[in-house]
Amino acid sequence: MSHTTIPEPLETDQWFVDSPELSEFVATAKEIIASTSGDRAETLNALKPFFTALLNKQNWLPQNFARPNPDGGLGGGIGQWLLYRSQEPCLTTSRNSWRGFANASTLTIFSLVIPPNSITPIHDHLSWGLVGLYQGKQEETIYRRLDKGETEGFADLEIVGLHQVNRGKISHLLPPDGDIHSVKATTVFTPSISIHVMGNDTGSIWRNQYHPEQQSIKSFRSGYSNVP
Numbered sequence: 001m002s003h004t005t006i007p008e009p010l011e012t013d014q015w016f017v018d019s020p021e022l023s024e025f026v027a028t029a030k031e032i033i034a035s036t037s038g039d040r041a042e043t044l045n046a047l048k049p050f051f052t053a054l055l056n057k058q059n060w061l062p063q064n065f066a067r068p069n070p071d072g073g074l075g076g077g078i079g080q081w082l083l084y085r086s087q088e089p090c091l092t093t094s095r096n097s098w099r100g101f102a103n104a105s106t107l108t109i110f111s112l113v114i115p116p117n118s119i120t121p122i123h124d125h126l127s128w129g130l131v132g133l134y135q136g137k138q139e140e141t142i143y144r145r146l147d148k149g150e151t152e153g154f155a156d157l158e159i160v161g162l163h164q165v166n167r168g169k170i171s172h173l174l175p176p177d178g179d180i181h182s183v184k185a186t187t188v189f190t191p192s193i194s195i196h197v198m199g200n201d202t203g204s205i206w207r208n209q210y211h212p213e214q215q216s217i218k219s220f221r222s223g224y225s226n227v228p
């Protein structure tokens, strides 16, 4: 007889914004994520209309989550504000299961607030996700990695897309497709704000920044502006 140990949930969902619009979206997103777990492209396509509806509703994002942060982990005064984070048990049995369990969040939603003319470092996310513009305008540069990641500290990138992004536009992240980018706010007076719907705890994990002119890569953790 085999025994399967089902771990206890680490903790309950964490809400940082009290908003019926966001709660409704999270409830729908959780159902979609569970029902499309075998195909994350399908997850993104199924989420998109509900995410569009959320982006089209204004005034649900509190002002405290719509402001830059001079001390933000991405530099440039960029604020990264955690709105919601789920903590689900991870049932993987691989030898790296402790890693999966330690980073078992399955849905994270945060706002990214970029001051006028500021630009993010070139970075990756290491998860499926949707990024939608809630306020302002952006210019997004998307990169693709040409090397296989076999040499530590080395990365060779090429640009595969340059997009002007207006309010309501949604980008798909499905690593490696679309996962490496930099984003610049092209508004003059007000910050640009994008909402991220991610399949990992993006602010907490170690991910990567890239410096194509030096063909270098280094790991970093962006953190969140409102959560230690």
Ligand SMILES: [Fe+2]
Binding pocket: 123, 124, 125, 181
């Ligand atoms: Fe990003």
